[in-house]
Amino acid sequence: MTVNSIFAETILLSDGWAKNVTLSWDQNGVITSIDKETSKVSKSTAAGPVIPAMHNLHSHAFQRAMAGLSERREKGKESFWSWREIMYSFLARITAEDVQAIAAQLYLECLKYGYASVGEFHYLHHAIGGKHYDNLAEHSHQIVNAAKSTGIALTHLPVLYAYAGFDENDLAPAQARFKTDPEMIMKIIMETEKAATQEEYRYNTHVGVAPHSLRAVSTSMLKDMQNMLHQHNPNAPIHIHIAEQMKEVNDCISSKGKRPVELLYDQLPVDERWCLIHATHLTDQEVTHIARSKAVAGICPTTEGNLGDGIYPMVDFLEQDGRYGVGSDSHVSRSPVEEIRLLEYGQRLIHQARTVCADENTASVGRKLWCESAQGGAQALALNSGELAVGKRADFLVLNDQKPDLYELESDTILDAFIFNGNENLVRDTFVAGRQLIKNGQHASEEKITQNFLRTLKKLKSN
Ligand SMILES: [Zn+2]
Numbered sequence: 001m002t003v004n005s006i007f008a009e010t011i012l013l014s015d016g017w018a019k020n021v022t023l024s025w026d027q028n029g030v031i032t033s034i035d036k037e038t039s040k041v042s043k044s045t046a047a048g049p050v051i052p053a054m055h056n057l058h059s060h061a062f063q064r065a066m067a068g069l070s071e072r073r074e075k076g077k078e079s080f081w082s083w084r085e086i087m088y089s090f091l092a093r094i095t096a097e098d099v100q101a102i103a104a105q106l107y108l109e110c111l112k113y114g115y116a117s118v119g120e121f122h123y124l125h126h127a128i129g130g131k132h133y134d135n136l137a138e139h140s141h142q143i144v145n146a147a148k149s150t151g152i153a154l155t156h157l158p159v160l161y162a163y164a165g166f167d168e169n170d171l172a173p174a175q176a177r178f179k180t181d182p183e184m185i186m187k188i189i190m191e192t193e194k195a196a197t198q199e200e201y202r203y204n205t206h207v208g209v210a211p212h213s214l215r216a217v218s219t220s221m222l223k224d225m226q227n228m229l230h231q232h233n234p235n236a237p238i239h240i241h242i243a244e245q246m247k248e249v250n251d252c253i254s255s256k257g258k259r260p261v262e263l264l265y266d267q268l269p270v271d272e273r274w275c276l277i278h279a280t281h282l283t284d285q286e287v288t289h290i291a292r293s294k295a296v297a298g299i300c301p302t303t304e305g306n307l308g309d310g311i312y313p314m315v316d317f318l319e320q321d322g323r324y325g326v327g328s329d330s331h332v333s334r335s336p337v338e339e340i341r342l343l344e345y346g347q348r349l350i351h352q353a354r355t356v357c358a359d360e361n362t363a364s365v366g367r368k369l370w371c372e373s374a375q376g377g378a379q380a381l382a383l384n385s386g387e388l389a390v391g392k393r394a395d396f397l398v399l400n401d402q403k404p405d406l407y408e409l410e411s412d413t414i415l416d417a418f419i420f421n422g423n424e425n426l427v428r429d430t431f432v433a434g435r436q437l438i439k440n441g442q443h444a445s446e447e448k449i450t451q452n453f454l455r456t457l458k459k460l461k462s463n
Pocket residue numbers: 058060121241277329
């Protein structure tokens with residue numbers, strides 16, 4: 001049954017750009033009909049070009065509160081590992097209420113910049129000092145509450161974190177708040193699902209699991225986790241940090257005699273339910289493993305740049321039809337435009353060429369990277385979304401083509417200019433499962449959410 005519809009003069013559908021389209025959806029936010037060459041019959045008219053929304057496949061929400069605060073050289077050469085120390089000391093002060101306040105602000109910003117959903121790779125499970133809450137899913141509930149308060153679609157991924165290194169080393173005191181085992185993660189999953197299935201929000205929350213990395217989880221534990229998860233829900237996604245830093249790759253070789261991606265594919269049946277985050281350091285063979293398995297490569301260009309990780313081997317991967325999506329990860333940027341722009345620019349700088357990610361089928365870099373990232377992101381988050389077609393969720397954006405950066409543009413040039421022109425946010429409206437959450441750049445609960453976030457920042461600063 002159709003409950004709502006919108007008329008769009010210009011819209012990017014799964015089969016290409018179309019004119020004068022009425023898009024309709026049912027009470028679950030699933031598209032029921034797409035009528036082309038219609039005249040304006042819908043009550044509501046899109047005030048600009050309509051494109052599929054982006055899906056943010058990798059987030060550590062609490063890091064939003066420390067974005068921009070670790071950009072100083074203090075101890076000689078700074079690295080990912082010295083940044084991690086700063087992050088741990090920040091994290092040691094965060095309470096469950098803080099998690100909710102920070103995540104709500106982040107999710108609000110994500111919606112404003114064009115993300116319809118977020119994959120929350122959530123590893124802060126226990127209270128300050130590492131004591132367990134009575135309800136192991138206390139922090140996960142706060143994440144669900146934050147998502148509810150903004151309306152963003154959430155794929156919650158509680159993190160399995162057991163060891164401090166490839167040799168199953170004990171966790172450091174700073175990691176006590178992360179410590180979990182597969183049974184605990186299943187309890188968190190069940191509790192989170194219970195919280196998420198209340199009221200209308202049940203269509204907007206999915207749950208999977210995130211074994212933190214091969215540093216933090218043994219392959220036998222990973223197999224147990226995968227079996228338990230897929231007995232519970234055969235379609236649930238699995239995300240893992242895989243090869244972010246060369247030190248990680250070298251430690252894996254020293255301990256296991258194999259590189260991380262090689263080890264993972266050797267030990268487990270990786271398929272399209274998997275998302276490999278920061279698969280940055282790969283051999284040719286590992287690129288082929290990932291592409292053939294149909295797993296999604298989760299690329300986070302602004303964070304990978306910020307942390308000095310390295311650049312994803314995108315050209316080889318695209319040649320093998322690899323699937324990918326983007327994530328804001330540490331949230332130094334909350335804009336998918338910036339992730340995709342940097343993804344392409346990294347390749348241009350390496351290859352000393354232009355329009356590197358385009359190909360003979362899709363000449364527009366903007367169109368190719370936006371659409372494929374949206375589809376890959378939806379796959380990674382187990383969402384029936386990523387493109388505008390009957391049967392898919394109505395997750396879409398209305399762009400502001402009255403701004404100089406988009407004025408009087410047509411078809412693919414709209415996406416090219418959206419991504420590669422200027423710094424203004426050109427997202428006017430954001431719809432998630434047919435619900436309009438951002439209207440003319442604003443969210444209905446924005447003031448309350450932001451005031452709460454500012455109070456939290458003040459408190460964290462004074463601690
Ligand atoms: Zn991460």
